[in-house]
Amino acid sequence: MPRRIILDCDPGHDDAIAILLAAGSPEIDLVAITTVSGNQALAKVTRNALAIAELAGLDAVPIAAGAGRPLVRAVEYAPQIHGESGLDGPDLPEPTRLLDVRHAARLIIDLVMDSEPGSLTLVPTGPLTNIALAARLEPRIVDRVREVVFMGGGVHVGNWSATAEFNIVADPEAAAIVVGESWPVTMVGLDATHQALAGPDVRTRLRAVGTASARVVDELLEFYGGAYLSSQGFDAPPVHDPVAVAHVIDPTLLTVVRAPLDVELRGALTLGMTVADLRSPAPEGTTTSVALAVDASRFWSHVEDALARLP
Ligand code: BDR
Ligand code: CA
Numbered sequence: 001m002p003r004r005i006i007l008d009c010d011p012g013h014d015d016a017i018a019i020l021l022a023a024g025s026p027e028i029d030l031v032a033i034t035t036v037s038g039n040q041a042l043a044k045v046t047r048n049a050l051a052i053a054e055l056a057g058l059d060a061v062p063i064a065a066g067a068g069r070p071l072v073r074a075v076e077y078a079p080q081i082h083g084e085s086g087l088d089g090p091d092l093p094e095p096t097r098l099l100d101v102r103h104a105a106r107l108i109i110d111l112v113m114d115s116e117p118g119s120l121t122l123v124p125t126g127p128l129t130n131i132a133l134a135a136r137l138e139p140r141i142v143d144r145v146r147e148v149v150f151m152g153g154g155v156h157v158g159n160w161s162a163t164a165e166f167n168i169v170a171d172p173e174a175a176a177i178v179v180g181e182s183w184p185v186t187m188v189g190l191d192a193t194h195q196a197l198a199g200p201d202v203r204t205r206l207r208a209v210g211t212a213s214a215r216v217v218d219e220l221l222e223f224y225g226g227a228y229l230s231s232q233g234f235d236a237p238p239v240h241d242p243v244a245v246a247h248v249i250d251p252t253l254l255t256v257v258r259a260p261l262d263v264e265l266r267g268a269l270t271l272g273m274t275v276a277d278l279r280s281p282a283p284e285g286t287t288t289s290v291a292l293a294v295d296a297s298r299f300w301s302h303v304e305d306a307l308a309r310l311p
Pocket of ligand 1: 012013014015039078081125126151159165166167240241
């Protein structure tokens with residue numbers, strides 16, 4: 001049975017690749033896409049999600065826009081990585097379809113409450129605002145969601161500050177709500193995603209796929225690679241968000257350990273830091289886990305195969 005997921009995202013180059021990986025993987029049933037302000041303003045990332053859905057032929061998958069700002073903090077975007085559009089680089093198809101009229105949090109609640117308990121997995125790859133809002137609006141979803149697998153944070157590493165990762169520091173209160181709930185949570189953070197690098201060998205592999213979706217991914221990686229080189233000194237860019245989707249496709253890809261997890265909300269130097277207690281054994285009842293590594297070669301094979309199945 002394919003795993004049913006809602007992808008909550010802020011496309012974003014790597015979010016776009018996460019959508020395509022989900023769309024092209026038979027192990028995944030993509031039930032909805034929801035958007036949140038993050039890499040760019042809500043209107044831009046929502047348009048990008050619609051355009052990527054158009055490219056992938058996801059005509060029947062509802063798409064809903066959610067929060068346009070974090071719960072508490074001032075809004076912040078990442079144009080230095082994703083450009084002014086949030087998805088600079090390729091020419092994307094003009095979206096022809098309409099958004100679901102519901103707020104993303106409401107769509108998430110409706111889908112979870114209408115599903116078999118334990119059948120739906122949430123995969124957030126942007127700030128966690130929508131997921132936190134949904135959990136507060138309808139607390140019964142917490143017991144009904146199978147698992148939350150989010151891209152964000154890091155145990156030993158930051159990228160937006162010395163200690164914090166963008167998705168978490170963009171809305172740390174929302175992240176604290178999500179990791180503090182009793183649902184199973186897996187953090188796919190920078191420890192793993194900094195191993196999912198799109199170097200020249202990967203680019204060659206993906207280019208050889210030859211579909212329109214693979215061509216768009218190549219153009220996305222061209223812009224994203226340049227941005228990562230100039231703004232963060234990476235020779236090959238880390239492609240974060242599809243790693244969270246890949247964990248749902250194949251749970252053996254990532255090295256994951258169970259550990260208590262929390263988000264720093266008060267630190268002067270550590271705001272948004274994800275603090276995992278890796279002392280062993282994890283206390284009984286621990287519902288949070290953190291990914292520490294990924295088998296990058298097998299990860300890229302999944303991306304390659306998905307792109308080959310898409311238009
Ligand atoms: C995360 O931040 C965004 O720029 C990416 O889309 C990814 O979700 C990486 O820190
Ligand atoms: Ca993202």
